[in-house]
Amino acid sequence: MISENLKTSAFILRCFSYSESDLIVTFYSNDFGKVQGIAKGAKKSKKRFVNVFEPFSLTKIIFSRKKPDSLAFINSCEIIDHYCDIREDLEKTLTASYFTDLTDHFSPEGKVNKKIFELLNNFLLLLSEEKVTEATLRFFEMRLLKLAGFEPALDHCVRCKAPVTNGESYYFYPREGGIKCAACAEPERYEQPISTGTVRTLLLGKEMDINKIKMVSLSGASATECRSILIGFITHVLGREIKSLKVMEQVRNMCL
Ligand SMILES: [Zn+2]
Numbered sequence: 001m002i003s004e005n006l007k008t009s010a011f012i013l014r015c016f017s018y019s020e021s022d023l024i025v026t027f028y029s030n031d032f033g034k035v036q037g038i039a040k041g042a043k044k045s046k047k048r049f050v051n052v053f054e055p056f057s058l059t060k061i062i063f064s065r066k067k068p069d070s071l072a073f074i075n076s077c078e079i080i081d082h083y084c085d086i087r088e089d090l091e092k093t094l095t096a097s098y099f100t101d102l103t104d105h106f107s108p109e110g111k112v113n114k115k116i117f118e119l120l121n122n123f124l125l126l127l128s129e130e131k132v133t134e135a136t137l138r139f140f141e142m143r144l145l146k147l148a149g150f151e152p153a154l155d156h157c158v159r160c161k162a163p164v165t166n167g168e169s170y171y172f173y174p175r176e177g178g179i180k181c182a183a184c185a186e187p188e189r190y191e192q193p194i195s196t197g198t199v200r201t202l203l204l205g206k207e208m209d210i211n212k213i214k215m216v217s218l219s220g221a222s223a224t225e226c227r228s229i230l231i232g233f234i235t236h237v238l239g240r241e242i243k244s245l246k247v248m249e250q251v252r253n254m255c256l
Contacts, residue, residue, distance in 0.1 A: 006032065116144065133218070
């Protein structure tokens with residue numbers, strides 16, 4: 001039995017050709033979490049689906065399906081926001097693609113999480129209006145990890161549980177999901193300590209009002225440390241590198 005028509009707002013995560021005329025589309029919806037569906041005839045139909053399945057577009061989708069875990073049949077898809085301001089700028093486009101890619105990687109199908117939908121919404125609006133900064137990237141990662149249930153422990157040493165203290169050095173252990181104080185870490189000579197300032201910045205970025213992110217300037221050592229913690233952790237959790245991150249960083253390095 002096919003379900004009634006289900007209606008939701010959704011961000012397009014990715015889309016690929018399935019046959020001569022059909023597309024398989026993965027979207028992150030407000031009401032049903034991540035859903036994979038087929039848009040029959042989408043490559044031929046000029047009326048029903050015109051350029052609607054581009055990554056990170058916000059859409060209104062109507063679909064039906066047999067069971068919650070079966071492939072959805074996409075009946076219609078309309079654009080709510082195409083984010084033209086983002087698409088006019090290569091760096092912003094690659095950043096938005098990275099955000100949707102990361103959301104895709106951290107979202108099991110069918111698990112509803114309205115806060116993740118809201119996170120994407122807020123950060124795409126931020127990208128529309130402001131320049132891409134290190135803080136935008138790292139705070140998105142930090143918040144997504146938290147909402148997806150993979151928040152690294154950064155406010156205390158994972159071994160002795162002592163809270164982060166100013167002036168101390170810390171070491172990050174992706175496998176153990178957090179930082180250790182110098183006494184517990186027994187660092188090798190090549191390991192780089194992380195400053196308390198970096199740890200505090202990431203903790204702050206997790207909760208900070210979205211409108212204040214543009215005022216945060218992460219630079220030099222702090223930017224390097226933040227990236228090393230978060231990307232190291234994300235790569236460890238996912239068990240692989242993220243291609244869209246590499247592409248985005250290559251372009252950012254060329255532009256800077
Ligand atoms: Zn310790």
